Amino acid sequence: MIDVYLFSGFLGSGKTTLLKNMLIQIKEAGLKPAVFMNELGELAIDSDEVEDGVPLKELLDGCICCTGSEKSEAQIQTLLAEETFDVLLIETTGAAHPVEALDAIFSPLFAEKLNFRGIVTVADSKRWLDRDRMSPQIRSLFLEQIRHADLILANKMDLLDEKEQGDAVFGMQSLNSKAQIVQTANSKIPYKLLQNLSAGTKGTVEKAEIGKLNLNTKVLRFEQPVNRERFEDWLRTLPETVYRIKGYVPLDGDKYPHAFQYAYGMAQWLPEYMKMQPQIVVIGEGIDGVELP
Ligand SMILES: Nc1nc2c(ncn2[C@@H]2O[C@H](COP(=O)(O)OP(=O)(O)OP(=O)(O)O)[C@@H](O)[C@H]2O)c(=O)[nH]1
Secondary structure, X not given: OEEEEEEEOOOOOOHHHHHHHXXXXXXXXXXXXXXXXXXXXXXXXXXXXXXXXXXXXXXXXXXXXXXXXXXXXXXXXXXXXXXXXOEEEEEOOOOOOHHHHHHHHOOHHHOOXXXXXXXXXXXXXXXXXXXXXXXXXXXXXHHHHHHOOOEEEEEOHHHOXXXXXXXXXXXXXXXXXXXXXXXXXXXXXXXXXXXXXXXXXXXXXXXXXXXXXXEEEEEEEOOOOEOHXXXXXXXXXXXXXXXXXXXXXXXXXXXXXXXXXXEOOEEEEEOOXXXXXXXXXXXXXXXXXXXXX
């Protein structure tokens, strides 16, 4: 049987970072991993981060949950038919309800093949402390992802002081007392923590009503390089309802566009050694009016 782990957590919380960490450790343990990921928006930015040689399927511009469930089943089936592997890591979009995302895994097609081990939710602890500032629908999604986890990573601890760290862990644990909770920076955990999981059946779990999410995605393409400072000034003008930006930004004077990530007010730049398409995807509520500087 193939062990299956589902990575959940709001946009930009650290799921891909966890995925990359786990891929390294799974391989070090002599096991072969495969990945199924699901991205909101038409650009596959996260899958660029999974190194060659790891079997990968992705579902773009959809959601593993609800409408995407059949497509996900088909993708997982193809993965099983084409590849041999020991562990399947599934990264859901930050906009997915973790329990809905389980539908595809629990398909009767896979009953003999997949051994579902648990939901691992990566929570941005800073966002947790500021959760009252979220719109009600987004907040309930954020809380549901934590409530249904078997293991919670209280992530981004490096951005909090000691008291805030304690408050965040205490708060998340009160919301979900059955899950183990670990404090992390950059989603660093030993793979052993995943191996210790054995999820109870999720079939009967009660889901809170989330309401309709008004999350949209928008792709912005660069016609020419931008000045980094000017671009960062522009970021500061964005509304709080821009939850996530990722892509490649061409900067004045640099040969290749830089890989760029933005989550909850924090920007991250990484040099890129290949020419990637100069474009970013913006994810949030009410983002129609967001245009490049
Ligand atoms: N300061 C800090 N930054 C982090 C930490 N973990 C992740 N990040 C950064 O947060 C950003 C988002 O991380 P990802 O791992 O891509 O998040 P994600 O949950 O996969 O994002 P989506 O797939 O868009 O939902 C990246 O710039 C990471 O480098 C952390 O513990 N501390």
